[in-house]
Amino acid sequence: MLATLEQQLDRLTRAGQADLLIRTRQGIEKEGLRATADAAISQTPHPRGLGSTLTHDFITTDYSEALLEFITPVQNSPAEALDFLTQLHAFSFEQLGDEELWCASMPCEIPSEEAIPIAEYGSSNVGRLKHVYRQGLKYRYGKMMQTIAGIHYNFSMPDEFWPAWQQLEGNTDSLQAFRSAGYFRLIRNFRRYGWLLLYLFGASPALSASFMSGRQHSLEQLDADTLYLPYATSLRMSDLGYSNKAQADLNICFNHLDSYADSLHKAIHTSHPAYEEIGVEVNGHYRQLNTNVLQIENEYYSDVRPKRVTESGEKPVHALMHRGVEYVEVRNTDINPLLPLGIDESQSRFINAFLISCLLGRADDLDDQECQRVTENHSRIVNRGREPGLTLFSCEGEVSRETLAEKILDQVAKTADILDAAEGSSAHTDAVAAQRDKIANPSLTPSAQVLAALRESGLSHSEWVLQLSRQHRETLQPQLTAEARERFTRAAAESLQAQAALEQAEQPAFADFLADYVAS
Known part of the structure; x- marks a missing residue:
């Protein structure tokens, strides 16, 4: 980023193309657990008023039946995406009864893994496949990790940007190849500098003690029911949550589309001895889709992904290989419990500016040494990012967090x-x-504010988040418009009809369907 960004911005400005940079396209996917009035994970089925989790365009579930996921369409501005997300929240609150939507990344009270219901998607082959995939996650990683919630920020440049930039670059590749290469350039720089987003927006320095029940850890006790690390920014993105520790040997290469697709393809077609021991179908019940290193591409937990909307029956890696990268999914964003939506417009605009800077920045590949520096910086930031005197790795050696952050912010x-x-x-x-x-004053970071508010409240993590969840509901629910209520009511009914049609249609035996899916 540091070498060429200013030149790129100058070239686009002189060519009269700078206005293309503000036409970014963004969408937001936000997860959130349904919790009971006493801050426990819900045991009830997905509310019927929210429609079918299999076929609804905007409201589904992730791992657990209790883990709601809201999906906005692609929007032309951060404000539009956040407004749609507001309406999804407000409509859903009307269907939740006395349950609350958990407003933090780290989960509510979960007494044991047995209390986590795996998501159900009906009796169609596609629905069963989604359920069995989640069974596989249970056997491979345990259920608890899968209850963590986050925000995925989907970002793309407008179609008109790519031929304009390609012409300025004097590039003669196909437009598809040029666009994919551009998005991988963004991804490489995101991996270099993404630690800054974790510092600036990480909001999970504490968690319910029930999350670590029976497991060894190095967390400190904030109170009898709350664990934390004093300088942590995002325990969600640490080894306790969505880290790559369980997949450390995959060596997925993010330098170029070909190397990425090849390494991912290998992982989803290479059997793993530990997963062979689990078995696929045992005593008439499916435990996982297959015994490969990854059951499907989505099993790989990365903080950024190249993406393309898939066609019916198409696997994501095939879509990327055939039609190139369409957008980038940023996955390291915590839900900020202090904000009604967990994210606001200022954060979204900063992320856009950050991602454009990554796109137009340095073009060199990541080598093995730099990947090691990236991994170490990530670990230091999520576990002790606000620690006084913290240093991070750069190509010039170890420097202070402040020095490196200011260079990126410049x-x-x-x-x-x-x-x-x-x-x-x-x-x-x-x-x-x-x-x-926030660089000058770490106490302004969300992670520091969360800890300060927790201490001041005198409540446990679960009690405090439950209180905030109720407050956010009171803020958001009155904002539901009649138009949105009508739209989402109709969408729910249509999704239930679509699921019923799938289940009534003739389909092969699930074993044959699964064999064909894996073979493809």
Whole structure:
């Protein structure tokens, strides 16, 4: 990012193409557990008023039947995406009865793994496949990790940007190849600098003690029911949560589409001895889809992914290989329990400026040594990111967190200036300024604010989050519009009809369906 960003911005500005940078496309996927009035994970089925989790476009579940997932369509601005997310929340609250939507990444009270219901998707072959995949996750990693919630931020540049930038670059590849290479350039730089987002927006420094019940850990006791690390930013993204520790030997290469697809393809077609011991179908019950290192591509837990919308029956890696990268999914965003939606417009605008800076930044590959530095920086930030005197690795050696962060923010500020000049606002530069304050004063970070609020409340983590969840419900539910209620009511009914049609249609035996799916 640091070498070429300013030149790229200057070239786009002089060519009269800078306005393309503000036409970003974004969508948000947000998870959240349904919790009971006493802060325990819900044991009830997915509310029928929310429709079918298999066929609804906007409301589904992730691992657990209790883990709701809201999906906004692709929108032309952060404000539009957040407004749609607001309406999804408000409509869902009307269907939840006396349950609450958990407003934090780390889960509510879970007495044991047996209390976590795996998501159900009906009796169709596609529905059964989704359920069996989740069974496989249980056997491979345990259920507890799968209850962690987060925000996935989907980002793409407008279609018109790519031929304009390709012409400025003097590139003669196909437009599809050029676009894919551009998104992988973004991904490489995101991996270099993504630790900064964890510092700035990490909001999970504490968790319910029930999450670690029976497991060894090095967390400290905040109270009888709450564990934490004093300088942690995102325990969700640590080895306790969605880390790559269980998949450390995969060596998925993020440098280019070909190497990424090849390494991922190998992982989903190579059997793993430990998973062979689990078995696939045991005593008439499926435990997993297959015994391969990955059952499907989505099993690989990475903080950023190249993505393309798939066609019916198409696997994600095949879609990427055949039609190239369409957008990037950022997966390291915690739910901020202090915000009604867990994310706000300032954060979204900063992420956009950050991602554009990664896209237009340095173009060199990540080598093995740099990958090791990336991994170590990630670990230091999630576990002790606010620690006074913390140093991080750079290509010049170890430097202070503040020095490295300011260098990155200086570059993002240049992008923000261009975006605001094209938009006629100060929204992006204001968002960057807010992040500079967090570098100078770590107590302004969400992780520090969460710990401070927890201590001040005198409540346990679960009691405090439950209280906030109720407050956010009171804020969001009255914002439901009549138009949104009508739209989502109709979508729920249509999704139930679509699932029923799938289940009534003639279909092969599940064993044959699964064999064909795995073979493809």
